[in-house]
Amino acid sequence: xxxxxxxxxxxxxxxxxxxxxxxxxxxxxxxxxxxxxxxxxxxxxxxxxxxxxxxxxxxxxx
Numbered sequence: 001x002x003x004x005x006x007x008x009x010x011x012x013x014x015x016x017x018x019x020x021x022x023x024x025x026x027x028x029x030x031x032x033x034x035x036x037x038x039x040x041x042x043x044x045x046x047x048x049x050x051x052x053x054x055x056x057x058x059x060x061x062x
Contacts, residue, residue, distance in 0.1 A: 011053075
């Protein structure tokens with residue numbers, strides 16, 4: 001059987017939403033996780049701060 005490396009990307013406006021989505025994926029995927037990359041981006045719109053929380057899960061699928 002050949003292992004295929006794949007990625008799953010997540011993007012949320014709130015860090016708790018991202019945490020929930022990634023944890024839900026990890027609980028149901030049953031895959032061999034290689035790495036998780038996390039990033040935060042910040043933009044200013046007038047006086048408002050806009051955050052973007054993202055994660056990429058790298059895993060093997062059988």
